[in-house]
Amino acid sequence: MALLEVKNLKTWYPVRGGMFRAPRYVKAVDDVSFEMSGGETLGLVGESGCGKSTLGRTLVRLENPMSGSFRIDEQDISTLKGRSLRRERRNFQMIFQDPYGSLNPRMTIYTTLNEVLSLHTRLTRREKEARIMELLEMVGLSRMHAQRYPHQFSGGQRQRIGIARALAVNPKLIIADEPVSALDVSVQAQIINLLEDIQKRTGVAYLFIAHDLAVVEHISHRIMVMYLGKIVESGLSVEVCGSPAHPYTRALLSAVPMIDRKTGVKRIILPGDVPSPLDPPAGCPFHPRCPLAQEKCGREVPPLQEVESGSFRRSACFFPERVKEML
Amino acid sequence: MRFSSSMDILKRLCHDRVAAAALVIVLLYMFVAIGCEAYSCYCSANNETPFYELADMNKSYNAPSSEHLLGTDFMGRDVFYRALAGTATAVKVGTIASVISALIGVSLGVMAGYFGGRTDNFVVWIYSTFASMPTLLFILAFALLASRGFLYPPLAKTIMEFGRKTGTDPGMIAVYTGIGFTGWVALCRVVRAEAMRLREASYVQAARTAGFNSFHIIVRHVIPNLFHLVIIYFTMRFAYAIMTEVIVSYLGFGVQSAPSWGVMIANGQQRLWRGVWWEVAGATGFMFFLVLTLNLLGDALRDVLDPKLKN
Numbered sequence: 001m002a003l004l005e006v007k008n009l010k011t012w013y014p015v016r017g018g019m020f021r022a023p024r025y026v027k028a029v030d031d032v033s034f035e036m037s038g039g040e041t042l043g044l045v046g047e048s049g050c051g052k053s054t055l056g057r058t059l060v061r062l063e064n065p066m067s068g069s070f071r072i073d074e075q076d077i078s079t080l081k082g083r084s085l086r087r088e089r090r091n092f093q094m095i096f097q098d099p100y101g102s103l104n105p106r107m108t109i110y111t112t113l114n115e116v117l118s119l120h121t122r123l124t125r126r127e128k129e130a131r132i133m134e135l136l137e138m139v140g141l142s143r144m145h146a147q148r149y150p151h152q153f154s155g156g157q158r159q160r161i162g163i164a165r166a167l168a169v170n171p172k173l174i175i176a177d178e179p180v181s182a183l184d185v186s187v188q189a190q191i192i193n194l195l196e197d198i199q200k201r202t203g204v205a206y207l208f209i210a211h212d213l214a215v216v217e218h219i220s221h222r223i224m225v226m227y228l229g230k231i232v233e234s235g236l237s238v239e240v241c242g243s244p245a246h247p248y249t250r251a252l253l254s255a256v257p258m259i260d261r262k263t264g265v266k267r268i269i270l271p272g273d274v275p276s277p278l279d280p281p282a283g284c285p286f287h288p289r290c291p292l293a294q295e296k297c298g299r300e301v302p303p304l305q306e307v308e309s310g311s312f313r314r315s316a317c318f319f320p321e322r323v324k325e326m327l
Numbered sequence: 328m329r330f331s332s333s334m335d336i337l338k339r340l341c342h343d344r345v346a347a348a349a350l351v352i353v354l355l356y357m358f359v360a361i362g363c364e365a366y367s368c369y370c371s372a373n374n375e376t377p378f379y380e381l382a383d384m385n386k387s388y389n390a391p392s393s394e395h396l397l398g399t400d401f402m403g404r405d406v407f408y409r410a411l412a413g414t415a416t417a418v419k420v421g422t423i424a425s426v427i428s429a430l431i432g433v434s435l436g437v438m439a440g441y442f443g444g445r446t447d448n449f450v451v452w453i454y455s456t457f458a459s460m461p462t463l464l465f466i467l468a469f470a471l472l473a474s475r476g477f478l479y480p481p482l483a484k485t486i487m488e489f490g491r492k493t494g495t496d497p498g499m500i501a502v503y504t505g506i507g508f509t510g511w512v513a514l515c516r517v518v519r520a521e522a523m524r525l526r527e528a529s530y531v532q533a534a535r536t537a538g539f540n541s542f543h544i545i546v547r548h549v550i551p552n553l554f555h556l557v558i559i560y561f562t563m564r565f566a567y568a569i570m571t572e573v574i575v576s577y578l579g580f581g582v583q584s585a586p587s588w589g590v591m592i593a594n595g596q597q598r599l600w601r602g603v604w605w606e607v608a609g610a611t612g613f614m615f616f617l618v619l620t621l622n623l624l625g626d627a628l629r630d631v632l633d634p635k636l637k638n
Binding site for chain 2: 060061062085086087089090092093094096097098101102103104105106107115116119120162165169
């Protein structure tokens with residue numbers, strides 16, 4: 001039984017044209033389907049503007065989907081409204097990218113956490129206090145930090161507080177929207193380890209959104225690669241990073257910075273820019289930039305299908321076996 | 328962004344000598360106003376005539392002397408005492424009008440900025456309508472309507488009744504509601520813009536994903552983070568309301584019985600050509616220092632409170 005089941009999800013934003021023009025849409029998330037099971041970490045990678053954040057924000061209903069649906073724990077969240085949506089929100093929480101902006105500067109850490117606990121639980125004051133201390137310790141802060149204001153903390157500490165807030169109500173799923181990209185590299189490692197540690201203790205599932213493949217490869221069990229609002233490849237983390245089955249993943253991997261220059265792979269430089277999501281190319285969205293593109297790619301949209309029958313591996317490329325030849 | 332406690336703000340405010348002096352003078356005015364108000368309440372309860380109402384027809388238009396610091400007016404009342412008592416009227420009008428403006432401006436502005444869409448269109452429409460009316464004319468018209476029984480006498484009657492019960496001058500009620508209803512536009516604009524910005528702030532989004540309702544988010548997360556704007560605009564609005572009260576009372580549409588700087592200026596100017604300068608000068612001077620210090624304080628508060636101005 002899947003924890004999260006996403007079916008044909010579309011988040012399109014209308015763009016107002018002229019009076020007589022048909023409304024156009026930015027297809028930020030375009031027909032995305034996937035599943036996640038409890039306790040797993042699913043990495044979501046892609047470049048800026050590919051729709052990965054929008055997908056995350058849609059799943060926590062900060063954006064409303066245009067069509068399609070998703071269920072979290074068998075409950076359809078995509079159409080919930082008002083009070084029933086607010087009640088369900090305890091099952092899925094979000095960790096934000098910007099540790100400096102994600103805490104209310106006028107509230108102490110205690111107030112911030114207490115507020116969330118008061119909303120979703122019926123604990124007494126003392127029980128809440130105990131829970132807050134437990135949370136702070138869980139994320140590696142001490143009791144004496146509780147009465148401080150956000151500006152008294154460093155970026156890494158603030159991100160820990162953001163994690164504590166997301167954990168406060170025992171969610172089953174946490175959407176982590178680039179939780180480490182605003183942090184120093186050394187702090188990134190600490191936060192990643194903390195997230196893994198918490199997963200071991202609580203069994204929470206993460207949808208881990210990032211643009212840094214190295215980070216995602218490290219933390220994720222499975223990886224999905226997004227391009228122009230569509231998932232172009234998914235599979236086990238080792239497989240996707242070891243032998244990509246989509247030319248875009250191949251190009252992304254070759255762009256990961258390496259310290260050792262000798263063993264460094266040759267970079268694949270993609271020609272041109274990412275097409276506008278207002279006006280995506282016909283056929284495969286990647287074909288104008290793809291070194292393997294053939295005439296068929298411009299005509300038909302390749303479906304996201306299993307590379308070999310019966311495996312987790314899925315690729316939205318007509319020629320997954322030719323990706324190896326790219327170098 | 329760094330926020331500080333009110334103690335901290337006070338400390339930083341006092342770093343600037345002008346601001347510190349302005350703060351002291353404004354507080355002094357407030358103190359005098361509260362004292363005068365308490366005294367007039369005491370007098371009306373005990374059926375005594377307050378010292379600033381003591382008239383002596385034999386002493387009309389006396390020049391300033393040691394007995395009467397700023398001379399006397401046409402009824403022989405002490406100008407200095409009347410100007411002092413006028414402080415109470417000015418501060419009362421300023422406070423109530425600014426509170427009304429702030430309440431309207433903040434609630435409409437926050438709703439427009441936070442909810443956007445139709446609510447926003449509606450609020451923008453309302454404040455554009457208000458902004459396109461000449462404020463003073465609106466206040467004068469409102470004063471006529473409310474205190475002179477123009478067009479709709481029952482309204483004036485209700486206000487008269489209300490004024491009698493609460494012991495306030497009905498003209499004054501008309502003035503401060505009039506000023507309050509027109510003065511919220513500027514605040515509403517900035518609050519709307521700030522609320523739009525805060526709606527996208529991560530901590531507001533975090534509150535939404537945590538499952539709080541809009542009311543809670545607005546009260547706990549949005550308003551506290553734009554409250555510095557309210558304080559700054561409140562101070563500025565206060566000065567403006569006091570000046571407007573003086574103008575409206577000067578024109579004879581405002582305060583009727585209570586001592587008011589505007590009425591004093593209007594009375595004093597009749598003999599100004601004969602060299603009776605002290606009544607006009609006294610009232611103007613009192614108003615000038617209050618408005619000046621309020622403006623200085625408002626600017627200093629803006630420097631201290633507005634995070635955008637911090638280097």
